[in-house]
Amino acid sequence: MTTEHELEESPKRRERRDARANRQHILAVAKRLFADQGAEATSMYEVAQAAKVGQGTLYRHFADKSELCHALIKEDIQAFQARVDDFINDRERYPSALQRLELFISEKVLLTDSHLSLLVAGGGPQHKRFRGPFNQWMYDRLILLLEEAMEAGELAPLDVNFTADAILAAIMPHLHYYQRHELGYSCERIIAGMRHIFIEGLRAK
Amino acid sequence: MTTEHELEESPKRRERRDARANRQHILAVAKRLFADQGAEATSMYEVAQAAKVGQGTLYRHFADKSELCHALIKEDIQAFQARVDDFINDRERYPSALQRLELFISEKVLLTDSHLSLLVAGGGPQHKRFRGPFNQWMYDRLILLLEEAMEAGELAPLDVNFTADAILAAIMPHLHYYQRHELGYSCERIIAGMRHIFIEGLRAK
DNA sequence: TAATGAAGTGGACAATTGTCCGCTAATGGG
DNA sequence: CCCATTAGCGGACAATTGTCCACTTCATTA
Numbered sequence: 001m002t003t004e005h006e007l008e009e010s011p012k013r014r015e016r017r018d019a020r021a022n023r024q025h026i027l028a029v030a031k032r033l034f035a036d037q038g039a040e041a042t043s044m045y046e047v048a049q050a051a052k053v054g055q056g057t058l059y060r061h062f063a064d065k066s067e068l069c070h071a072l073i074k075e076d077i078q079a080f081q082a083r084v085d086d087f088i089n090d091r092e093r094y095p096s097a098l099q100r101l102e103l104f105i106s107e108k109v110l111l112t113d114s115h116l117s118l119l120v121a122g123g124g125p126q127h128k129r130f131r132g133p134f135n136q137w138m139y140d141r142l143i144l145l146l147e148e149a150m151e152a153g154e155l156a157p158l159d160v161n162f163t164a165d166a167i168l169a170a171i172m173p174h175l176h177y178y179q180r181h182e183l184g185y186s187c188e189r190i191i192a193g194m195r196h197i198f199i200e201g202l203r204a205k
Numbered sequence: 206m207t208t209e210h211e212l213e214e215s216p217k218r219r220e221r222r223d224a225r226a227n228r229q230h231i232l233a234v235a236k237r238l239f240a241d242q243g244a245e246a247t248s249m250y251e252v253a254q255a256a257k258v259g260q261g262t263l264y265r266h267f268a269d270k271s272e273l274c275h276a277l278i279k280e281d282i283q284a285f286q287a288r289v290d291d292f293i294n295d296r297e298r299y300p301s302a303l304q305r306l307e308l309f310i311s312e313k314v315l316l317t318d319s320h321l322s323l324l325v326a327g328g329g330p331q332h333k334r335f336r337g338p339f340n341q342w343m344y345d346r347l348i349l350l351l352e353e354a355m356e357a358g359e360l361a362p363l364d365v366n367f368t369a370d371a372i373l374a375a376i377m378p379h380l381h382y383y384q385r386h387e388l389g390y391s392c393e394r395i396i397a398g399m400r401h402i403f404i405e406g407l408r409a410k
Numbered sequence: 411t412a413a414t415g416a417a418g419t420g421g422a423c424a425a426t427t428g429t430c431c432g433c434t435a436a437t438g439g440g
Numbered sequence: 441c442c443c444a445t446t447a448g449c450g451g452a453c454a455a456t457t458g459t460c461c462a463c464t465t466c467a468t469t470a
Contacts, residue, residue, distance in 0.1 A: 016417055016466060043456055054420030059458065126328070130383045156405075162390070162398030169380055170371040178335045179370065193367030200361075201406030221436060224448060248426055259450030264428065 026051045039121030069122025073115045080111045097149035119173035156204045231256045244326030274327025302354035324378035361409045
């Protein structure tokens with residue numbers, strides 16, 4: 001098990017200065033294009049053209065559109081993760097694991113909502129959809145919360161793994177988009193629905 | 206509201222005999238190709254080549270890969286629908302709407318499992334993913350069951366629309382595939398997980 | 411500073427999906 | 441039976457994603 005994830009935080013060996021600049025440049029251009037015409041309506045080819053780099057260069061920096069989109073909201077995602085890490089083990093403020101689970105879901109729904117266009121466009125090649133790095137991170141947290149709630153007796157014994165995926169499926173960006181834009185649901189409605197099913201519903205009787 | 210759905214059952218005006226034959230021929234060829242190399246690994250172009258028809262012809266018969274895949278399992282889908290219609294309002298054999306909901310989910314999981322490859326390959330252009338004809342059909346049935354259960358007091362008051370989508374999301378083909386093939390879950394495990402969340406969980410206390 | 415080799419770059423190419431449109435031929439009315 | 445209408449056909453084309461690889465440039469080191 002090597003830690004070979006390409007976290008740009010830990011420059012395994014090195015990254016050329018010009019490459020870093022180029023990467024930032026691409027991000028800036030993509031951000032503008034996505035804002036102007038929408039992320040869905042913008043092709044990778046277009047981004048490369050606008051940034052005046054070859055396709056190869058673009059794809060060297062971002063393996064696919066989902067990575068590009070992800071990179072554009074990296075800060076908000078990290079902020080979300082920081083917020084979650086902040087309360088996820090804070091049993092003083094939130095004695096109930098279920099309460100923390102509810103908070104988690106709530107935060108996730110709001111995060112999704114605030115970057116819907118990018119998250120839908122960057123749906124990713126379905127094989128990364130269930131266990132891309134970010135989804136894996138969320139999955140892991142859900143498992144921890146569910147197990148804690150179960151051990152505390154707040155939750156009747158259940159299949160934590162299956163349940164975690166069910167939770168993530170119910171709030172995945174594509175469905176969220178459909179509910180918000182086609183069906184006109186509000187975030188509150190989504191959160192309330194989630195709470196009813198996965199918090200109240202699963203609570204031990 | 207015109208009834209303009211292209212149900213090949215009701216030949217609105219006419220369909221040329223040779224076209225019908227051609228369609229059947231394409232289906233036969235696609236069936237073999239899909240069986241041989243897998244539906245995912247077979248492109249529409251390849252199907253057209255193998256069937257010795259132009260791309261235009263192929264797309265005239267099947268607007269996209271999802272329609273082609275769907276057509277290949279039409280019979281099983283219709284059998285599923287018939288089975289469901291058979292018990293969905295049968296309050297004699299199944300007095301409890303929740304029991305019928307459980308049956309519905311069970312049947313759906315097994316149907317999905319028996320045509321996983323085709324259903325995953327024919328994922329369809331995500332805009333049809335939540336309300337393609339078949340999904341709409343399932344959605345409608347779920348709404349009916351949930352409302353009946355609610356009115357009967359089996360279910361605490363809840364957001365039936367949101368819940369129906371959550372149920373469908375939790376058993377969508379892509380996730381099912383991932384759970385079965387990457388995670389090694391059995392159908393029984395999936396069904397049990399669903400029952401715990403959406404039957405036992407939502408049952409009125 | 412010059413050489414070296416790895417990181418980075420560009421754009422041609424391949425693969426795929428889906429559309430367009432001029433041509434062909436089945437069908438049905440006269 | 442013949443012709444006009446129009447469904448149906450074929451395949452070129454456009455759009456997009458992603459890969460490949462020969463070439464370039466930076467950065468280290470001797």
